Amino acid sequence: MGVLVLNSLSQFLRDYPGMSTAPCSDAGVCLRGKFRFKADVSGNDEIDDSYKLEIVVPDKFPQALPKVKETGGKIPRDGNFHVNQDGTLCLGSPLRLLRKVHSAPNLPGFADKCLVPYLYAVSYKLMHGGDFVFGELAHGDQGIVDDYSVMLGLKERPQVTQAIQLLGIKKRIANKRPCPCGCGKRLGACPFHHKLNEFRKMAPVSWFKAHALNDRNRI
Numbered sequence: 001m002g003v004l005v006l007n008s009l010s011q012f013l014r015d016y017p018g019m020s021t022a023p024c025s026d027a028g029v030c031l032r033g034k035f036r037f038k039a040d041v042s043g044n045d046e047i048d049d050s051y052k053l054e055i056v057v058p059d060k061f062p063q064a065l066p067k068v069k070e071t072g073g074k075i076p077r078d079g080n081f082h083v084n085q086d087g088t089l090c091l092g093s094p095l096r097l098l099r100k101v102h103s104a105p106n107l108p109g110f111a112d113k114c115l116v117p118y119l120y121a122v123s124y125k126l127m128h129g130g131d132f133v134f135g136e137l138a139h140g141d142q143g144i145v146d147d148y149s150v151m152l153g154l155k156e157r158p159q160v161t162q163a164i165q166l167l168g169i170k171k172r173i174a175n176k177r178p179c180p181c182g183c184g185k186r187l188g189a190c191p192f193h194h195k196l197n198e199f200r201k202m203a204p205v206s207w208f209k210a211h212a213l214n215d216r217n218r219i
Ligand SMILES: [Zn+2]
Pocket: 082, 083, 090, 091, 092, 138, 139, 140, 143
């Protein structure tokens, strides 16, 4: 078990007393039980609700992200509710989640910044219908590209794909490649490389390689 996971586990269990550790087949920590939260978002109602969850926290957390499943059958299993085909909850685009987790790299931080906002939006949608309350992204590939485009400040999908590909190779080599911002220079000669380096601090090259975007599904 990673030191960071261990250090923040007891705090998480105090914050969410309905949850407890459970046997886990994957390397990491498995948490199961009733996840009760109370949250409000400015301008919207306070919501006090609970979901039965199974959270698998990988050993490499926070450089790898936890996987969360809802086991109580309360969340409709479809893209409208951001549930992936394998039953895991789509808490946001991988890069967005990575950045959130990086800003508070422990389990209570993950719960607070990634999980509760998602569950709040689900509860709100179950009660009132309509879209997710946090500016909804499309579920799936296009939503991810749209989100990355905002985070990276790049307009076109090929630019976004190229930027993520550059994060998936070593900095020294990436800096010799053409910059995705459209400046016509190599990456190392453009200030855009600072933006990519911010993300490099959050995860190893292998993480970005594993999250490379597929250009074939271009819409
Ligand atoms: Zn989604």
